[in-house]
Amino acid sequence: MNRPRTVLSAVPLVAAVLLAGCTSSADIEESAASGDAAPGALVVDTSPDQERVRTTTSDEALALLPPAVAEDGVLTVAVGAFTAPLSFLADDNRTVIGNEADIAQLIADGLGLDLELVTTDWSNWPLATSSGAVEATIANVTVTEERKQLFDFSSYRVDELGFLSTAGSGITVDGPADVAGLRIAVGSGTNQEKILLAWDEQNRAAGLDPVDVQYFENDGDTTLALQSGRLDLTFGPNATAAYKAATAPAEFEVVGTVNGGWPLTAQIAAATARGNGLAPAMTAAINHAVDDGSYAQVVERWGLSSESIARSETNPPGLPAS
Structure with a gap:
């Protein structure tokens, strides 16, 4: 046909x-x-x-x-x-x-x-x-x-949203407590920012260290900051994070995911x-x-x-x- x-x-x-x-x-x-x-x-x-x-x-x-x-x-x-x-x-x-x-x-x-x-x-x-x-x-x-x-x-x-780190970071994100005290980049005004700030508020109420939330103008600057050690994680759409990890596994890895509708699906x-x-x-x-x-x-x-x-x-x- x-x-x-x-x-x-x-x-x-x-x-x-x-x-x-x-x-x-x-x-x-x-x-x-x-x-x-x-x-x-x-x-x-x-x-x-x-x-x-x-x-x-x-x-x-x-x-x-x-x-x-x-x-x-x-x-x-x-x-x-x-x-x-x-x-x-x-x-x-x-x-x-x-x-x-x-x-x-x-x-x-x-x-x-x-x-x-x-x-x-x-x-x-x-x-x-x-x-x-x-x-x-x-x-x-x-x-x-x-x-x-x-x-x-x-x-x-x-x-899905994903937490991206450099390969071999040793970081694993399974829930809010795992981001306490970390330097994390997130897009301003995004759903992932809303989730990260909610997690941070929950952690602070539990006496955990606050998240160092950082904002960048574009993805290239964010990636450079991650590679240079100025960030521990980036938090954004898992599609882009998974793609970076898949195309460059020696450089990046996805260390945790959360549904974009958290706590819903x-x-x-x-x-x-x-x-x-x-x-x-x-x-x-x-x-x-x-x-x-x-x-x-x-x-x-x-x-x-x-x-x-x-x-x-x-x-x-x-x-x-x-």
């Missing part, structure tokens, strides 16, 4: 956003090509000519596909382009690659549609999705009850406009990829097997409004 094609469409990228991005494809490729790479390190293809994992059309998903989406034969998906391994730019600085792009491809394949990826800034995805400018967003979106008022969701990854999901009927079809397409093994190949390819799901759900329980 002829598989659906992939169209890559890029909107202009804001320079400040690119500067704030995480690891570049050049950094990844240089690290992978280094003769000092540790045995078993994850080697990543950062070329624009991606041999993406593919799947077949799902009869169940196709039967659920709304006619309005099926009409033009294309699934238009908004993705970011700024964070490895989720979604970032290949060596040509134009083609979007990463786990999110691969998940979008599996969904499009399952629906029997061509895929068009549209890069967008995080702040723009809600309007783009609700207005119909794109049919779905796959950009590390956490399911919340507030978002479910405007969007339907098809889960595809567990929302959160899910990462594809977002579609509420009530347009697309979410059930996308959920069926994801589960088709789970069943045939292509989903497992994708998450393994990007070092994210620890965040894989057993089944996709339509509109799983979301985090409550804070």
